[in-house]
Amino acid sequence: MQELNFPKFEYRFKSTENKVSIFDVIRKKFIILQPEEWVRQHCVHYLINNKNYPKSLINIEKELTINGLKKRYDIVVFHPNGSIRLIVECKSYSIKIDQGTFDQIARYNLALNADYLMVTNGINHYYCQMDTEAKRYTFLKDIPDYTTA
Secondary structure: OOOOOOOOOOOOEEEEOOEEEEEEOOOOEEEEOOHHHHHHHHHHHHHHHHOOOOHHHEEEOOEEEEOOEEEEOOEEEEOOOOOEEEEEEEOOOOOOOOHHHHHHHHHHHHHHOOOEEEEEOOOOEEEEEEEOOOOEEEEEOOOOOOOOO
């Protein structure tokens, strides 16, 4: 797999029926290793190991309904009170992040109302802080550590 612009982490692979899987510490099972999953696993470990986000508050690939359509978010991090701190949209490292990617996460955020948004293809990362009252966002250099903000 492609080397990504994330810190390295210890991962576990398994091969069955000529398919390689990677262990997901959140879902606690092996997931078939596709390029987007490679990015998602790096991002999860970055949030846990480098930004101190508790595993217990991270949710991966759950369904939500937006305007009657069923969608799946990549990563959501909750506050202890159940509100949403962060939504992450992961793309394969071979996919260029464009306006469509930002539109996608903005649609998700209409339903989820997160404090922060992150978009990544494993190479490039973009971070925003949302201000729902003023209906605007601010780009950040990095996502805040869990213990701050």
